[in-house]
Amino acid sequence: MRFRAKMIDIGCFNHFTRVVNTISKLTKTCTLRLTTDKLYFILSDKVANGGVSMWCELSQGNFFDEFQLEGVSTEHNEIYMDLAAENLSRALKTAHNAKSLKIKLTNKHCPCITVAVELPSLSRVSRVVTHDIPVGVIPRKLWNDFKEPSVPDFDVSIYLPPLKTMKNVVERMKNLSNFLVLEANLNGEMNLKIETDLVSVTTHFKDLGNPSWGDNGSQDSTQDRDPETMMDVKVDIRKLLQFLAGQQVNPSKVICNIVNKRIVHFILLHEDVSLQYFIPAHE
Amino acid sequence: MKCVLAGSNVKAFGKAIHALSRVGEDLWLDPLEKGLAVRSVNSSRSAYACFLFSPLFFQHYSKVTTQQPLDEGDVEPVLKCKLTMKSVLPIFRCLATIERNVERCKIFINFRDSHVVFQFSCRHGITKTHNLGFQECESLQAVFPRDMCPNVLKAQARLLGDVVMHFPVWQEEITLAVTPVKVSFRNYFEEETDLTKVMHTEISLNPDEFDYFQVGVDSEITFCLKELRGLLSFAESTGLAVSIHFGTSGKPVAFSIDDMVLEANFVLATLIDTESQAASPKRPHRGTLLQSLAVMTQPTVPLAGEMELAELARTGHEGSIAMETSIPELPQALDREAELVISSQGSAIFNGKAARESVIACHWSEYGVGVHMDQIQEEAVGVVPATIGHNKVRTGCFYNHGSSHGDTIKQQDHPYFVNQVQLLRRGWTKVLCWNGVRGIQVSRLCLKGFSGVPCSSTHCCWRSPPSSVERMPWCCPAWCVPVTTRRSWRKERRSPARTLSLS
Numbered sequence: 082m083r084f085r086a087k088m089i090d091i092g093c094f095n096h097f098t099r100v101v102n103t104i105s106k107l108t109k110t111c112t113l114r115l116t117t118d119k120l121y122f123i124l125s126d127k128v129a130n131g132g133v134s135m136w137c138e139l140s141q142g143n144f145f146d147e148f149q150l151e152g153v154s155t156e157h158n159e160i161y162m163d164l165a166a167e168n169l170s171r172a173l174k175t176a177h178n179a180k181s182l183k184i185k186l187t188n189k190h191c192p193c194i195t196v197a198v199e200l201p202s203l204s205r206v207s208r209v210v211t212h213d214i215p216v217g218v219i220p221r222k223l224w225n226d227f228k229e230p231s232v233p234d235f236d237v238s239i240y241l242p243p244l245k246t247m248k249n250v251v252e253r254m255k256n257l258s259n260f261l262v263l264e265a266n267l268n269g270e271m272n273l274k275i276e277t278d279l280v281s282v283t284t285h286f287k288d289l290g291n292p293s294w295g296d297n298g299s300q301d302s303t304q305d306r307d308p309e310t311m312m313d314v315k316v317d318i319r320k321l322l323q324f325l326a327g328q329q330v331n332p333s334k335v336i337c338n339i340v341n342k343r344i345v346h347f348i349l350l351h352e353d354v355s356l357q358y359f360i361p362a363h364e
Numbered sequence: 365m366k367c368v369l370a371g372s373n374v375k376a377f378g379k380a381i382h383a384l385s386r387v388g389e390d391l392w393l394d395p396l397e398k399g400l401a402v403r404s405v406n407s408s409r410s411a412y413a414c415f416l417f418s419p420l421f422f423q424h425y426s427k428v429t430t431q432q433p434l435d436e437g438d439v440e441p442v443l444k445c446k447l448t449m450k451s452v453l454p455i456f457r458c459l460a461t462i463e464r465n466v467e468r469c470k471i472f473i474n475f476r477d478s479h480v481v482f483q484f485s486c487r488h489g490i491t492k493t494h495n496l497g498f499q500e501c502e503s504l505q506a507v508f509p510r511d512m513c514p515n516v517l518k519a520q521a522r523l524l525g526d527v528v529m530h531f532p533v534w535q536e537e538i539t540l541a542v543t544p545v546k547v548s549f550r551n552y553f554e555e556e557t558d559l560t561k562v563m564h565t566e567i568s569l570n571p572d573e574f575d576y577f578q579v580g581v582d583s584e585i586t587f588c589l590k591e592l593r594g595l596l597s598f599a600e601s602t603g604l605a606v607s608i609h610f611g612t613s614g615k616p617v618a619f620s621i622d623d624m625v626l627e628a629n630f631v632l633a634t635l636i637d638t639e640s641q642a643a644s645p646k647r648p649h650r651g652t653l654l655q656s657l658a659v660m661t662q663p664t665v666p667l668a669g670e671m672e673l674a675e676l677a678r679t680g681h682e683g684s685i686a687m688e689t690s691i692p693e694l695p696q697a698l699d700r701e702a703e704l705v706i707s708s709q710g711s712a713i714f715n716g717k718a719a720r721e722s723v724i725a726c727h728w729s730e731y732g733v734g735v736h737m738d739q740i741q742e743e744a745v746g747v748v749p750a751t752i753g754h755n756k757v758r759t760g761c762f763y764n765h766g767s768s769h770g771d772t773i774k775q776q777d778h779p780y781f782v783n784q785v786q787l788l789r790r791g792w793t794k795v796l797c798w799n800g801v802r803g804i805q806v807s808r809l810c811l812k813g814f815s816g817v818p819c820s821s822t823h824c825c826w827r828s829p830p831s832s833v834e835r836m837p838w839c840c841p842a843w844c845v846p847v848t849t850r851r852s853w854r855k856e857r858r859s860p861a862r863t864l865s866l867s
Contacts, residue, residue, distance in 0.1 A: 168563040175530050191560040203523070204572030210530050213564040
């Protein structure tokens with residue numbers, strides 16, 4: 082197994098850093114999957130994560146100048162590894178004015194992702210900062226746990242309001258209740274509701290717009306439904322807030338798919354990065 | 365002790381307190397002739413920090429509080445006192461507010477009431493007075509002959525700040541590894557840490573990045589970063605360079621800042637490298653400053669029993685004191701009978717006469733110029749110890765005594781304090797002086813001039829230094845050399861500079 086990649090563009094550093102920061106805010110450890118043309122940050126929906134799962138996909142060509150990968154075998158030319166995203170985030174933190182960034186898979190005291198940052202210096206020789214991030218290589222037989230989640234059979238699909246606004250609202254609500262009901266309809270309306278013994282608070286958003294999914298199967302089933310009908314899902318407010326607060330990439334649009342009472346699925350699309358986040362309904 | 369601080373110096377003093385607070389929980393105040401020393405040491409005695417503010421830092425400074433004659437037989441005690449950091453730090457907590465509001469700060473020791481008083485005169489006529497109770501104590505000093513360290517690095521605070529930025533705030537210890545071609549810093553973990561869970565960071569630098577780089581012996585030292593961060597942030601905010609003196613692992617490392625008006629020294633113990641231990645493999649432990657320094661202290665210095673640091677009462681003797689130079693080839697010109705007075709700054713103890721001899725001997729051997737020793741001493745005007753004053757160890761005192769250089773030298777009796785003496789190649793010396801009022805002046809002296817022998821060379825003394833020189837920062841012992849006034853230096857500069865070839 083071999084992996085070497087090099088990044089030299091400052092814009093790419095910053096973008097990559099922002100993506101990694103977002104990931105590190107969403108989860109402590111995640112799985113990094115490397116293929117010849119993409120990188121994936123995956124969080125699978127195990128019980129330990131509270132059912133939350135994440136899938137983030139980046140095209141390596143948009144970030145790296147050089148990218149060489151030799152996977153576990155020729156037919157499976159991929160590498161899966163467990164990684165603490167926070168370590169990667171910390172390693173990249175000081176690279177904002179770097180001359181170059183090299184990432185490779187090494188085997189020091191244990192398998193590591195080594196991030197070598199070349200920084201400008203006062204002398205003709207650059208400073209080199211090396212970070213060795215320990216990783217756990219995941220064997221081939223467990224790869225099935227990390228399959229790409231399919232878009233669920235959703236009942237409503239809607240664009241979210243500006244994330245910042247939504248985050249502020251949810252932050253205030255967090256102090257009042259542990260669970261939040263997120264509901265939306267096909268008319269571009271969304272409500273965020275909390276209810277306790279003493280108080281109930283609802284924030285209404287409208288004119289949000291609904292994405293059209295083309296000839297997606299689920300779209301047909303919703304044709305007959307009254308566009309005013311609200312589909313809702315009750316989620317743990319902290320998980321929702323974690324998703325909203327961690328966003329550093331400014332996505333052009335965020336799509337929210339709701340399966341009534343089951344799961345909410347967020348899709349962020351930004352140029353070359355796509356991030357999907359699933360929050361199951363609270364039982 | 366009574367002193368008055370004005371304007372931005374109050375903020376600098378506050379910053380120093382902040383830096384000291386990262387080290388220990390008590391603050392020692394020690395009013396000395398040469399200034400106010402503010403010190404701290406950590407509970408395990410593995411870190412010592414000291415800031416010495418010279419009287420020029422203050423608007424007014426006096427070692428004693430009362431000027432009245434005392435009763436017969438009474439000596440006003442030179443009071444050293446110890447305050448808790450908890451009581452002092454809140455006074456200087458918010459530096460931005462201090463900068464905005466405080467015009468003057470008066471600090472004095474009221475030993476009748478056992479209080480140290482910090483009195484802030486703020487804007488709008490407001491006066492804030494803080495009375496802090498203190499404990500009397502013995503002097504706290506670390507004995508650390510800095511000049512015996514084989515490895516010396518000097519870097520701008522910005523460089524060191526950039527280095528430590530890569531380590532997380534919770535990183536306890538880092539390792540500094542030096543070879544003649546590389547300097548690297550990496551994080552250090554205790555043996556018990558699971559190495560498969562932690563991220564290792566290493567940053568390597570080229571020796572060119574340092575203002576001064578001397579590696580006598582390859583070494584790797586591990587010391588506590590947390591305690592050092594205070595000094596680094598002080599240095600960054602004041603824009604001063606930091607010097608690092610160290611040896612092999614186990615020996616302490618000293619980080620210092622030197623400026624005209626203040627000096628700071630942080631001496632940290634380093635971990636003893638167990639791999640180099642012979643028989644029983646021990647857990648790496650941090651050598652206490654005492655252990656590490658035991659090798660270095662002079663035999664005549666009594667180490668007070670249980671005390672971890674040699675705590676010696678100052679004797680204030682001005683007589684000749686022993687010094688060791690860091691040039692290995694020289695014979696040790698130590699004056700063993702002398703009373704050893706340890707500098708609280710941890711710099712080497714000092715013998716003016718021996719130093720002069722040995723330094724000059726060094727020049728001669730290196731540059732092959734022979735001048736008879738007697739001749740030197742005849743020509744050089746004797747140094748009057750009493751005039752050395754508070755700059756005794758670090759600086760010396762120049763008098764000009766008539767020069768054959770032919771230029772007008774005014775103020776014959778006006779002393780110039782030497783800040784730094786730099787030995788350049790081919791027998792040239794650059795002397796940076798400061799006359800207490802007007803800022804740095806530069807004299808370049810040839811060997812003869814340096815030794816006080818009248819010199820007729822037209823190159824001597826007046827050339828502004830060329831851009832690239834080989835530098836050796838030196839503590840300048842006291843002796844006399846002719847020195848130019850600022851005016852003459854400026855006059856010379858106007859004429860086309862003849863560059864000196866130093867190849």
